[in-house]
Amino acid sequence: MLMSAADYRDSLRRFKPRVFVNGERIDSVADAPQLSPGINAIGVSYDFALKSEHLPLMTARQRTSGKTVNRMLHINDTSTDLLYKLEAVRLMCRESGCAQRYLAHDALNAIFQATTRIDANHGTDYHARFLNYLHRVQEEDLTLGIAMTDAKGDRSRKPGAQDNPDVYVHIKERRKDGIVIRGTKAIVTSAPYVHEFLVMPCRTMTPDDKDFAVCCAVPVDAEGVTIAARPAGRPGESAAKFSARYGQSTGVVMFDDVFVPWDNVFLASECEEGGYLTTSYATHHRHSCIGARAGFGDLLIGTGALMIEANGLDTDRHAHVRDAMVELIKIVEGFFACGVAASVYGIKDESATMMPDAVFSNIGKLLLATQIYDMHRLAHYVSGGLIVALPGPDEDHNPETAASLSAVLAGRPDIPSSQRMEVARLMEDLTASHQGSWYSLISLHGGGSPEAMKREIWRNYPVGEKRELVEQLLDRGVLADGQRVSKQPGRCCVTGCEVPELPGAKEAAE
Amino acid sequence: MLMSAADYRDSLRRFKPRVFVNGERIDSVADAPQLSPGINAIGVSYDFALKSEHLPLMTARQRTSGKTVNRMLHINDTSTDLLYKLEAVRLMCRESGCAQRYLAHDALNAIFQATTRIDANHGTDYHARFLNYLHRVQEEDLTLGIAMTDAKGDRSRKPGAQDNPDVYVHIKERRKDGIVIRGTKAIVTSAPYVHEFLVMPCRTMTPDDKDFAVCCAVPVDAEGVTIAARPAGRPGESAAKFSARYGQSTGVVMFDDVFVPWDNVFLASECEEGGYLTTSYATHHRHSCIGARAGFGDLLIGTGALMIEANGLDTDRHAHVRDAMVELIKIVEGFFACGVAASVYGIKDESATMMPDAVFSNIGKLLLATQIYDMHRLAHYVSGGLIVALPGPDEDHNPETAASLSAVLAGRPDIPSSQRMEVARLMEDLTASHQGSWYSLISLHGGGSPEAMKREIWRNYPVGEKRELVEQLLDRGVLADGQRVSKQPGRCCVTGCEVPELPGAKEAAE
Amino acid sequence: MLMSAADYRDSLRRFKPRVFVNGERIDSVADAPQLSPGINAIGVSYDFALKSEHLPLMTARQRTSGKTVNRMLHINDTSTDLLYKLEAVRLMCRESGCAQRYLAHDALNAIFQATTRIDANHGTDYHARFLNYLHRVQEEDLTLGIAMTDAKGDRSRKPGAQDNPDVYVHIKERRKDGIVIRGTKAIVTSAPYVHEFLVMPCRTMTPDDKDFAVCCAVPVDAEGVTIAARPAGRPGESAAKFSARYGQSTGVVMFDDVFVPWDNVFLASECEEGGYLTTSYATHHRHSCIGARAGFGDLLIGTGALMIEANGLDTDRHAHVRDAMVELIKIVEGFFACGVAASVYGIKDESATMMPDAVFSNIGKLLLATQIYDMHRLAHYVSGGLIVALPGPDEDHNPETAASLSAVLAGRPDIPSSQRMEVARLMEDLTASHQGSWYSLISLHGGGSPEAMKREIWRNYPVGEKRELVEQLLDRGVLADGQRVSKQPGRCCVTGCEVPELPGAKEAAE
């Protein structure tokens, strides 16, 4: 059931999506060199799930079906699931830069939660539909693209007030057998090489805009779907030590009157639950982003260590270089810790899905969003200026210069010049190429911009409880209505949830 | 067995320590107003352990005796112990500013570990002695002062090379029945109002300095002990809304040929294990500090919220005030998360004591050490300038000004002037008094200065493993000797330890 | 005409203000120990103006009278005036912590400008009145308190909409011979020991609130004036190495139907020009603050250097200590440079007064406002934890402990313990006492809070010009209306003003 990376690539041949990359129509996504690094990166999520040493992290047992599935398609039941997902994402991204596939996890969990709530509120049967869909996706081990960020048009107006309604995806027609959707999603990661899209609303809609509250699944090659994408990574560039192998494509996806049967529709105009869906997705996704960027951090730390060595520097003697490495580690593990805490203090909603804690998830994402630039700075600091001054790889084969350059461009005597240049190009690729900047931008704006996280932190933090604490110290103690108060027996000072027992507790109590 | 705060205060009457505060001899520590805030703060650790709602956090079952003890005296068996200790410290410190007593926890755990190792290496029986001591301390529910930071003298010289050897505590004489120690510990928190001191080495000693490697227990009123201390908090000051009630005293403790029977000696010249003792203590302590300062953060957040209200500001309309609150929350929960992660990834040493992970513990402490100043800045930001301009509390009772001042110094109409002034004075007390600065300084330098944490982070971080990861990506893969490599099945990407299962995992697997 | 510090203290005896400090009525301000450090600090501005070596910085020739006056009372004609004022403020504050008197400078310059503008707009004769006043103040070499920050009441309402109108100072009655003012100014620096107050509006008033737009001079002991103040510094405290000598008092000043003759009224309901007055004052004042806090920075740098020495550390060998010193220097000189740039690019308004550039003045103030906390952190970093653990000065004279403590509390052998303790107490006084916190708070909120500076930066920055620059690069070039465009021949890229010639240019051209 679980596919390998090779299986996944083959499986793409079953689809005939309408894809353009840099203005050129792609005949076979599976064979397009422009997209190969993206397919490779997703492939890591498949191959790792087949490696015995990674099974605990990379696979999980789906409660509703009893089957073992790829963790990127699993609905979380426990805090352990959250922690393992976090580690699994880090594990994949430290190999592939960005494994992309965790977006499917984030969306599936959110839809699982939202459909439960819609049914409870409206007596509908979305959840059963979704469960069928989920089980099929798990069974076929699919890759899903998350089509969420609308083109948005004029940001000072709501969706329904736009001159051109197609700047948001919306329900154009409701038929007996399904709906017809129309509009544009502007930033869809992995768009060309997924099996299906999950279309999701990118904001809470008001009743006036209820046609814009829509969530459904659409095959990548459904009639009416067009994808205009960028190449994934830096395919074919000899200087791209990393991103010629692994990369990510983002695409604009246009839905031109696409029909979706009811079986694949999971939300259609239920505005309030659409808001829950969006928020819930955001929380899952920000938690995943923490793992992803920590994995990228591992790459920077390792490359930094190699670069220092190749330059002939010594972290014992050159304290300022060691300091920069420690600063880099502090940033990476500092935000990763927020992911761990969000797992530990996860909470279950009424669908029995375990959600990461919203405060810690948003703080972790906020920390990585802004500090990714510091990570680049520190990686550059320990690397030295050579990484943007080194002659290109074609120079390595120039008989008139190669020998001379090789003779003088080594650092430490026992590390050949070629090895130093290779590490320098890797660092350039990771941090000083357009692909390097992609990691920054996607960290800053992906899963919502910093302002969105700040609002979520404020909305979820138990300020009222702290206020009450201080009032009691002042011997007062009136608490304003409507503020969340949480200090109860054995409760966490932050989240208000019960402080969980961690592993080993029982054993010790015996 | 567990005492109340009142019992604790009473119990101090059994001791007759030689204590000076501001040059004045204290007759009865329990009754000295200068020390009362310190005794109150420690008292919180007693009273909270008797409250049913706090039992899970504040008490624990000691494995070696089977008895229930105050968590501040407990040896950790599990990750849960670490997490509960972290939460317990936060819980106490959000009430008392700094509960101080967690230092005993940190030292007891480290001595437990070190004595196990010494016995294994040297065939001694320190551990059995210590176990007797530990059980007595737990049984009597004592408060211990940690006498660690030596006066140090000329910092460019080692202990044995000082002009005056008394700048470090050392073994002056070894007798059949015990040892005689001599020297000065310069910064001992809570010194006047503890029952006993645990004397510990503050650095790794070389064989030349083996007399300086000494760890032992000494009653506070042992012959030859003199304490010169500061008042705790701001006793008796009417403007001190918080620190007239709760505070901390630090003292210089001079050991003038103090005899210690062998039963109370836990390390005597075993230099290498002394180093382990020091490092182990530091790790436990930095982990505890995270909880402590998060509790202080709770006080700032709550006071900030009250101050904003009293000023008539609204976090919805005044986004820059809300932003500052979110920034404050981000800092506090950001470093607290490191404490959680250090608990989750705790590791057991050969004594079966669960240690918090060193990387996360040191990062958390480093983050709080430097960001405590930002916390003050943000607390001041949301408070406005009034907090250092408000007339003193004696003005409140001045018939010639009180009514006029009261009439004009209110902010929001429904919050009386007196209430606004009370909150303003609380904020001043917490952040703009010498007591407020104590929190900064102790955060920065307590438990080791930032440079020490940076070294520990570097020493413990698996840089080699990341380096190898990148080499494999470059299709090389030679790993330098001696570097820690950890990527094994289901291992954490940071710590290399097995990713633990969190609560609920089993239930879900059924 | 220029007084000495002693003359100034004497001159205060001519006034009988109604002053309360901590609820106690002060008989003679000149003789009150509680206020002595404040009087000493102001005294520096007098004595320095008499020292021949400081004449160029501390005095200037008043254009309108031809007389030489204290620079703190001078109206700026040139960029040199601005630069010399900046340096003069730094010079005084590095001696006195905060010389306070520069506030008079800031207000006098702003009123000079505003009265010129009012007369031009309204045909009034305020400027002539003010000139008389100015010349008298200069002639008598007075100290003026700036009564600007109103009590404000409910911040969500404008002045005229408050339940109690006295939370803002306002014109209660207009008579033939003058006006009657009423209300409260909440934070007036130096209030008890000035000769006169300059009452100024703290915000731009709307026509509805025109009675609140008032600027006038009031003797400190005018009938109806009451001052409730804090002590200046830490008078009489033996541990206060610095602030027992120099300090600042802030007071609440209540105006209870105070009559002001027209000769002393400089603005009465001219709302628009009141806004100009406020903004202009703010710009002058923020520029002065830069010099003041740089002077405080000098004290921290010098004390840090002494502390490092006394601890026996060496900045060559202990790179992390040197790094912290460099960071401290970087902060101090970084914001000071903004003051220099604001001087260089000063602009003249229609009154021929030279104004510091608003962008650089506000950036400099913003940098110091937020980084003062970092300055404390760095000062603490280089000092070590001793500064909050050292026994108090009374312990120095305790025959039972003094000798022992002295023997062990030294650092470097050639620096006696007493000297180390003195420096430690100085550092504690400057950074870890309530006086230390006063410097932080006043830096953060004095002269407007950071949000106010950000708005001024945005309002004054030539964003439109940069936008046009980029449009031209894109071969477009339409510039939106109303945006300031400045790129003209030889113009500064920031301010749009002509790039000035600096000294020596002419000489070289000959």
Add this chain to the structure above:
Amino acid sequence: MLMSAADYRDSLRRFKPRVFVNGERIDSVADAPQLSPGINAIGVSYDFALKSEHLPLMTARQRTSGKTVNRMLHINDTSTDLLYKLEAVRLMCRESGCAQRYLAHDALNAIFQATTRIDANHGTDYHARFLNYLHRVQEEDLTLGIAMTDAKGDRSRKPGAQDNPDVYVHIKERRKDGIVIRGTKAIVTSAPYVHEFLVMPCRTMTPDDKDFAVCCAVPVDAEGVTIAARPAGRPGESAAKFSARYGQSTGVVMFDDVFVPWDNVFLASECEEGGYLTTSYATHHRHSCIGARAGFGDLLIGTGALMIEANGLDTDRHAHVRDAMVELIKIVEGFFACGVAASVYGIKDESATMMPDAVFSNIGKLLLATQIYDMHRLAHYVSGGLIVALPGPDEDHNPETAASLSAVLAGRPDIPSSQRMEVARLMEDLTASHQGSWYSLISLHGGGSPEAMKREIWRNYPVGEKRELVEQLLDRGVLADGQRVSKQPGRCCVTGCEVPELPGAKEAAE
């Protein structure tokens, strides 16, 4: 005599350098598309010097010849020269990204100073030679490449101790008519399209390494010179809105037994003065870098403003976007102010050359070096995620997608989609392409890495004077030997130099 950009390009045809770009031999540098953006950027320094509106900034009168020369080739006589150079560099770089030619200025000034000193110390006649050279360069209005950063080899060894001596340029042979040099300079900005190189030592040499202390001028096409360079900018890329027009090439320059006649030799083994040359160059250069990066900042600010507009955002309503712009401005003008202060407090050395103050120059460079990453972050923050997700420019001409994309990718209704995409691509080009990263890296490491600046700040800062100030406050006053003390009449508190008069002072005094 002053050339235009077109003249400059033509003049390159007179030279036949041996240049390889990406392994390919360049026949005619002037015509090579790979180098065209670099030649364009240098061209700005020529064309601007011919525009009447820029004459004051862009040209100056050379004291030693009396002739008007391009400011990039001028020796500074006055503070005004420094300020005008700073502004001129900013002016050129806000057009061209990086004008590069200021490196010539920095080197010429330093050699002017060093040759004066060598002659004074050694009785040589280097200065006269150099003056001839300088006048010729000015007369011919040449562009010079600064060949300073050696390949360095094993960084733990000095030049003379390297296995391969060619990792540093050195004197291989001394002949009657000149010297023969050999070795490699690794990072030479503009290398392919200069007229001549100025070879300079990159560090202070010890007497053992005196052959490595060499400074001389070498024509770009001298026998034995080989250049392996990168393309300048992103030539020919349609998405490169900026860097297809303007860019910079860096090259490795190999000197294979190149003969240099004595007339072009300006330092040959005078080690001590070689150190002075290096430091002096570094100070001039860091001062220039401040102007350069401020110009780049202007581009970011302008592009950010356009991007915000195109996205339909409003800085009044979206405070967090305005805040980010203000933060960006604060950074740019904050470090620019250091350049202004360094000009104001410039000092003359014995050659009568005006040097920018070292403390302010180094602080400014340090601030820009680390904050360039924050500038990118802020530029990205205000731009939104679109800038790395937008389909490439080839998609604009794809008949199957162009119309649809154009219809949905607009933001504000009155700004066409094409215009928004153009700005987005410009922002991507400036900050998220390899060219964007070049600005970061070159800011961080160019002109010396942050550690070098920190050392210079510490070396030049009058710490001793501040220490003395504090000692006097403590009523002591012994000053350690060898520490710079500066407080003299009317002296600057930072630099110790006389506080200069700024323009207008004299006029006002009349």
